[in-house]
Amino acid sequence: MKNVNRRTAAAAVAATLLPFGTARAQSPAFPSRPISLVVAFPAGGATDVTARVLLPHLQKAWGQTVIVENLPGAGGSIGVQKMLNAAPDGHVLFLGTASDTALAPLAIQSARYKAESLRLLSYMGQSEFVIVARPGLAAVNSLDDLITHMRAASSTELSYASFGNGSIYHLIGEDLKNRSGGKLLHVPYRGMGPVVTDLIGNQVDLAFLPVAGQTVGLINSGRVKPIALTGPKRNPQLPQVATVDESRQMKGLHHTIWLGLFGPAGLPAEAAMKVNTAANDAIRTPEYLKFSAENGSSVPEPGLTLQQAAKFYADETEKLRRLATFIKLEAKE
Numbered sequence: 001m002k003n004v005n006r007r008t009a010a011a012a013v014a015a016t017l018l019p020f021g022t023a024r025a026q027s028p029a030f031p032s033r034p035i036s037l038v039v040a041f042p043a044g045g046a047t048d049v050t051a052r053v054l055l056p057h058l059q060k061a062w063g064q065t066v067i068v069e070n071l072p073g074a075g076g077s078i079g080v081q082k083m084l085n086a087a088p089d090g091h092v093l094f095l096g097t098a099s100d101t102a103l104a105p106l107a108i109q110s111a112r113y114k115a116e117s118l119r120l121l122s123y124m125g126q127s128e129f130v131i132v133a134r135p136g137l138a139a140v141n142s143l144d145d146l147i148t149h150m151r152a153a154s155s156t157e158l159s160y161a162s163f164g165n166g167s168i169y170h171l172i173g174e175d176l177k178n179r180s181g182g183k184l185l186h187v188p189y190r191g192m193g194p195v196v197t198d199l200i201g202n203q204v205d206l207a208f209l210p211v212a213g214q215t216v217g218l219i220n221s222g223r224v225k226p227i228a229l230t231g232p233k234r235n236p237q238l239p240q241v242a243t244v245d246e247s248r249q250m251k252g253l254h255h256t257i258w259l260g261l262f263g264p265a266g267l268p269a270e271a272a273m274k275v276n277t278a279a280n281d282a283i284r285t286p287e288y289l290k291f292s293a294e295n296g297s298s299v300p301e302p303g304l305t306l307q308q309a310a311k312f313y314a315d316e317t318e319k320l321r322r323l324a325t326f327i328k329l330e331a332k333e
Contacts, residue, residue, distance in 0.1 A: 030271035040079030057282035076100025077111035088264040090271035107166020120313035122279030126258035128231030143228040143247040150182025160206040211296040
């Protein structure tokens, strides 16, 4: 009888512990295997290159292989959905922008998530935009010139290119149009390549390009004409270009494109902290700082805590939603 009781007691203890053992098996400690870093842009693009600069630092911090997985398309939502469909344990992360995480669900019907489905784990840096004009637009050489032209009843309606309906580039154009009270025609494109081609070829009048990658070269070579920066101060990459706040007719048109490292909203606290710590350490390395400076991006010092990142992401999401509501943005396929 004693043996039976002992066996019964042992079975009861095992049954009690079973759920804990199962939960542990389902949510292994982070990191316990290679990490996939999803990028919603093709190989060779600015975000992809940034991911590859980060790789050696993240791999060293975590003691695991980190693999970049390029999944472009559908406004970044394909890449985001890849992460959200994976186990929420940190082994699939997403490197992207607010356009992918907050705007795509507002503009694309197939994006079956909300901004709140993701958690910003680290803020990796930002670049402001520069308003540029086609080289043949002789009447516009400054933001004041542009606003005067947009407001004049007798002037032709200028067109501006965006990287698609509902993109941050679309929202900036509509913000400028609203603040100025002038005329401006939106022309959506499928990416930066076609925009630059038509801008250089005088087929579209204006565009909003990030101060990163090829933008500085396009301006310095005279292939496009700079009008104003959307940041609060001049950029050392383009010291000759005035900010919007230096114009007489408009102040406060401040927009940036920022890069963040995201996980799912349900990521365990321990994994979130490990990602935040490793990413913040990585963006302070000489290699990353040099890379960012060469590409016109500014890096936060010393990096945002998880709490600061959460507030920043919530504020940015609210700002973009207000703009989307104002322009009556509707989700499309």
